[in-house]
Amino acid sequence: MKFAANLTFLWSELPYLDRFDAAADAGFEAVEVLFPYDIAAMETQRALTANGLQMILLNAPPPNYTGGPRGFAAQPDMVERFRRDIVRAYRYAEALGVSFVHVMSGEAEGQKAKQTFVDNLCWAAECAPDGLTLTVEPLNKTAMPGYFMCDYGLAAEVLIAVDAPNVALQYDSYHAQMIHGDAIAVFDEYSPLARHIQIGDTPKRGVPGSGNVDFGTLFDRIDSSGYDGWISAEYHTDGRTGDTLNWMKRS
Numbered sequence: 319m320k321f322a323a324n325l326t327f328l329w330s331e332l333p334y335l336d337r338f339d340a341a342a343d344a345g346f347e348a349v350e351v352l353f354p355y356d357i358a359a360m361e362t363q364r365a366l367t368a369n370g371l372q373m374i375l376l377n378a379p380p381p382n383y384t385g386g387p388r389g390f391a392a393q394p395d396m397v398e399r400f401r402r403d404i405v406r407a408y409r410y411a412e413a414l415g416v417s418f419v420h421v422m423s424g425e426a427e428g429q430k431a432k433q434t435f436v437d438n439l440c441w442a443a444e445c446a447p448d449g450l451t452l453t454v455e456p457l458n459k460t461a462m463p464g465y466f467m468c469d470y471g472l473a474a475e476v477l478i479a480v481d482a483p484n485v486a487l488q489y490d491s492y493h494a495q496m497i498h499g500d501a502i503a504v505f506d507e508y509s510p511l512a513r514h515i516q517i518g519d520t521p522k523r524g525v526p527g528s529g530n531v532d533f534g535t536l537f538d539r540i541d542s543s544g545y546d547g548w549i550s551a552e553y554h555t556d557g558r559t560g561d562t563l564n565w566m567k568r569s
């Protein structure tokens with residue numbers, strides 16, 4: 319299994335650019351950043367190159383992580399803004415060589431929101447740079463009240479409607495367990511649609527092994543499923559990230 323570090327969560331005790339050094343020192347070869355837009359792509363690229371790291375994922379559209387709305391791809395009156403901002407996200411994605419852009423739905427509900435999300439994803443898939451995959455990630459409503467993309471069944475319906483080879487599911491053990499009560503059953507049912515995986519425990523989104531998700535079984539299932547993509551660590555660390563990485567040895 320190939321593990322990556324989500325640098326929005328891991329080493330958040332360090333300044334942004336120092337997190338790349340820390341991840342490389344800990345043995346990671348790949349990282350992701352949810353919203354790298356506050357800093358010039360060139361700065362991030364320099365930190366990646368200096369550490370021999372690959373950047374695999376960022377989120378779109380690009381408000382900064384604190385304070386901005388979590389996307390608007392499912393908001394019927396925001397289509398123009400969505401298109402404008404996805405183009406900016408693609409510029410970052412190309413500059414950083416990322417493989418995945420997670421398209422955030424924003425807060426919305428109902429059939430019109432679903433159709434808007436599908437239409438926006440179809441449009442974004444058509445104009446995506448070669449080699450880039452767009453992902454859809456269900457987020458739980460405790461963490462993200464009002465967020466549209468909040469259920470794996472809904473994600474499957476959207477992906478079937480979009481029906482594009484460069485749009486896929488992003489599975490996250492923390493959200494899967496919070497939403498459906500069983501991260502492993504969710505993985506078993508929906509992993510054929512998944513091309514990116516993130517991990518965290520429940521209920522506090524802690525390090526794997528700190529809560530309710532059975533990571534021994536989950537890693538076995540990922541292994542036997544034939545999934546050969548990245549598994550990115552996306553959990554809170556209480557400021558001591560270096561002390562939280564033992565789960566990588568146990569898996």
Ligand SMILES: O=C(O)[C@@H](O)C(=O)CO
Binds near residue numbers: 377388455490
């Ligand atoms: O799981 C999460 O919360 C993230 O992967 C994310 O994209 C939220 O912005």
Ligand SMILES: [Mg+2]
Binds near residue numbers: 552
């Ligand atoms: Mg996630």
